[in-house]
Amino acid sequence: MLEVRHPLVGLLVLFSTGIVGWKIFERLRLPAPDLLGALFFASMLGASGVTFPFPSVEVTFLSKLIIGSYIGLMVDRKTTNMLKKAALPALIVAAWMLSASVGIGFLLYYMTDLPLPTALLGSTAGGVSEMALLSLSLNADTITITLLQVFRVILFLVLMPFLAQWMNKKNSPAKKTTENIKVKDSNTKKNSSPKEILILSLTAVTGGLIGRALGLPAGDLLVTILFVAFLSIKLPSPPRVHPLARSMARIGVGLSIAQQVTKQTLQMLSTIWFPILILALAMIISGIVLSWILHKITGWDYSTCLLASSPGGLSQMSIIADEVGANPLLVSALHTTRLISILTVLPILFRFLLTRYM
Numbered sequence: 595m596l597e598v599r600h601p602l603v604g605l606l607v608l609f610s611t612g613i614v615g616w617k618i619f620e621r622l623r624l625p626a627p628d629l630l631g632a633l634f635f636a637s638m639l640g641a642s643g644v645t646f647p648f649p650s651v652e653v654t655f656l657s658k659l660i661i662g663s664y665i666g667l668m669v670d671r672k673t674t675n676m677l678k679k680a681a682l683p684a685l686i687v688a689a690w691m692l693s694a695s696v697g698i699g700f701l702l703y704y705m706t707d708l709p710l711p712t713a714l715l716g717s718t719a720g721g722v723s724e725m726a727l728l729s730l731s732l733n734a735d736t737i738t739i740t741l742l743q744v745f746r747v748i749l750f751l752v753l754m755p756f757l758a759q760w761m762n763k764k765n766s767p768a769k770k771t772t773e774n775i776k777v778k779d780s781n782t783k784k785n786s787s788p789k790e791i792l793i794l795s796l797t798a799v800t801g802g803l804i805g806r807a808l809g810l811p812a813g814d815l816l817v818t819i820l821f822v823a824f825l826s827i828k829l830p831s832p833p834r835v836h837p838l839a840r841s842m843a844r845i846g847v848g849l850s851i852a853q854q855v856t857k858q859t860l861q862m863l864s865t866i867w868f869p870i871l872i873l874a875l876a877m878i879i880s881g882i883v884l885s886w887i888l889h890k891i892t893g894w895d896y897s898t899c900l901l902a903s904s905p906g907g908l909s910q911m912s913i914i915a916d917e918v919g920a921n922p923l924l925v926s927a928l929h930t931t932r933l934i935s936i937l938t939v940l941p942i943l944f945r946f947l948l949t950r951y952m
Contacts, residue, residue: 604646605653611635612845625755626917628841629910632848633751637855650853653846655806658815659798660843661909664835665922666798666822673923674827680927683892687902687928688935690884691719694905695940696947698876706869709735710951714944716742717873719905720936721812722854728941732948741862744854745870746877750906751851751914753878758897758918790833797825812908816930844913851910877905895920902928 615631624630639646699714708716711734715725722743729736786794798818805817826832863870884903889896897920901911908929915922 601647601649604648608636608639608646608648608849609842609845611639612849615848616841616845625759626844626914628844629848629913629917630752630755632845633748633852636849636852640852640855641857641860643857645856648849648853650850654850655802655814657843657846657850658812658909659802659818660835660839661847661913662802662815662818663794663798663822664840664916665912665926666819667826667832667834668923669823669826671827677923677927680892680924683888683894683902684928684931686888686891687884688931690880690887690903691905691932692935692939692943694877694880694884695719695936696943698873698880701876702869702872705872708738708869711735711944711948712738713869714947715739716869717876718936718940719746719877720933720940721907722747724937728944731941732944737862738866741859741866742870742873744859745863746873746905747907747910748851748855749874750877750881750904751910754901754904754906754911755914755918758900758914758920761896761900762918764896786833794822794825794833794835797821810934812930812933815909816926819926847909847913881905894924898924901925905932908933 612628612632612635615633615635616628617631619627619631619634695718696714698717699710702708702713702717703710706713711729711732715729715732715734716739718725720728720743722740725743726736726740729739798821801818801821802814804821805813805815808817810816881900881903885896885899888894888899888903892899897918898915901915901918901920902925904911908926911929912922912926914920915925
């Protein structure tokens, strides 16, 4: 096993790997090439036993600031009215995800050898770190839960771009009702001045730090979006996020996720492949059914409904939504509701279920 200890060397090598992966996937015309290219090639390094020190926390934070700024700059007075209309769909997504987490958890419990706490927490569409912390308080198998959560995130990160792209092709523009969810393109403005970039950077960093301090799920991303959205509404000509900065942020997210793929995780995969298969199939079916319901209720385009219904990471699904032409603002809003409801309701519900069934 090859291990490089100097953090700067690791950062440079992994970002270089991510950029190479981005360009290769872009040449192959694959969806979300920067995100998936970095994830794929960095994961190959980790799986082969080549490891590098990588500041995942810092890189993820900076990536969320850039992604949150891009999404926040899409907001104007028209889109605020659009978000008000998303209240009912958000409640539907939250209720569905809560029910699906419990239902799929019991399915795993009855169809596999997993204990009930592990099955419930492993099937919950919450954050990887949050579920790991909750597993400690419930005396569950933290390692198995973390692996189930990691492969859930990776599965939907890889699957959703292809599925959303396929649905876009299948449903021609004439059939899609996107007029009611159009958002401002935050890249239409010419290059921003240094003063505008400074204002945007200070706003994003302030929002990110406050969001992190509040301890909210994905708080750094969400509060950044809110702060930058307020800036976008107030300024007559708001700044923009450079496309290269967006791509580097996406690469950063892909590299951070890839750090969880090692030789050890692949070896453990062989012992829990059946629960992962059941979890994957159940969540895919659940997401597709929910996206169909959302489309029928709202008339939103299929790709937006699909990504809003996918139990993937908030920042990752927002990136993919922007890449495939869906609405990243709506996707972010619905995933925020999903995360908050899961992290506030399910811990109490799980304690009740475990005392009753164990």
